[in-house]
Amino acid sequence: MKNTSVTFKEAKAKGIKLSMLTAYDYTTAKLVDEAGIDAILVGDSLGMVMLGYEDTLSVTMEDMIHHTAAVARGAKNALVIADMPFMSYQTSVYDAVLNAGRLMKEGRAQAVKLEGGLEVCEHIKAIVRASIPVCGHIGLTPQSVNAFGGFKVQGKGEEAAQRILNEARAIEEAGAFAVVLECVPQALAAKITHSIGIPTIGIGAGAGCDGQVLVYQDMLAMYSDMAPKFAKQFAQVGSQMKEAFAVYKQEVLDGTFPAAEHTFKMDETIIDKLY
Numbered sequence: 001m002k003n004t005s006v007t008f009k010e011a012k013a014k015g016i017k018l019s020m021l022t023a024y025d026y027t028t029a030k031l032v033d034e035a036g037i038d039a040i041l042v043g044d045s046l047g048m049v050m051l052g053y054e055d056t057l058s059v060t061m062e063d064m065i066h067h068t069a070a071v072a073r074g075a076k077n078a079l080v081i082a083d084m085p086f087m088s089y090q091t092s093v094y095d096a097v098l099n100a101g102r103l104m105k106e107g108r109a110q111a112v113k114l115e116g117g118l119e120v121c122e123h124i125k126a127i128v129r130a131s132i133p134v135c136g137h138i139g140l141t142p143q144s145v146n147a148f149g150g151f152k153v154q155g156k157g158e159e160a161a162q163r164i165l166n167e168a169r170a171i172e173e174a175g176a177f178a179v180v181l182e183c184v185p186q187a188l189a190a191k192i193t194h195s196i197g198i199p200t201i202g203i204g205a206g207a208g209c210d211g212q213v214l215v216y217q218d219m220l221a222m223y224s225d226m227a228p229k230f231a232k233q234f235a236q237v238g239s240q241m242k243e244a245f246a247v248y249k250q251e252v253l254d255g256t257f258p259a260a261e262h263t264f265k266m267d268e269t270i271i272d273k274l275y
């Protein structure tokens with residue numbers, strides 16, 4: 001059964017924890033979906049882990065639509081959420097609705113995610129009015145990396161913690177079906193989780209959230225440019241890939257690949273007739 005934004009809200013009511021992973025292509029989306037993960041986030045983290053940018057700011061609507069459409073084709077059951085890239089919604093409520101609509105229409109996302117607190121609540125309301133489910137994202141919001149002065153934990157002090165709690169309440173009030181809490185202290189994330197009726201999805205926010213999300217390259221140890229403390233490595237896929245690539249190179253060099261079983265046969269008397 002295909003998960004929806006409604007399934008998400010029901011899971012919180014039943015106390016069932018939600019699992020979310022990123023994916024950016026058909027093959028990975030299929031693997032994540034077949035593993036039974038509840039939702040796939042086509043994150044704008046694709047700018048870093050897929051396209052090699054130093055942050056997420058250069059990601060375009062065209063990038064997001066292209067990757068979301070590939071993921072949507074691979075996700076049979078998982079809810080597909082597409083990130084709204086930098087400057088696709090901050091500019092106006094009109095742009096926010098238009099671009100959220102493009103992610104649904106052209107990318108076949110089932111929901112969109114956007115970063116920010118009180119300043120994006122009007123945008124969330126308008127997108128929800130257009131029947132597009134919205135997931136909020138507060139705490140460390142990577143599109144604001146320049147304003148934050150780096151990728152830093154948010155909400156440690158009283159004023160900042162209160163602001164983030166207020167933002168979570170406002171995002172729920174605006175009509176979002178879930179909210180991502182990124183890099184906030186565990187106790188604050190737990191407080192927010194108990195204070196609002198929509199699911200909180202944590203990344204670097206501790207076990208008190210209603211669900212968890214990770215970037216798949218982080219949890220498979222495939223991306224070495226940055227190693228966040230919260231990203232547990234569930235497998236060493238990066239080193240396995242490198243090892244396989246190196247074995248392939250060696251077998252090509254020494255002629256052991258391709259072997260007979262990897263080749264196609266023909267009647268070799270035909271070869272003798274060729275001139």
Ligand code: KIV
Binds near residue numbers: 213
């Ligand atoms: O872009 C992304 O992958 C995200 C997650 C880190 C939550 O927003």
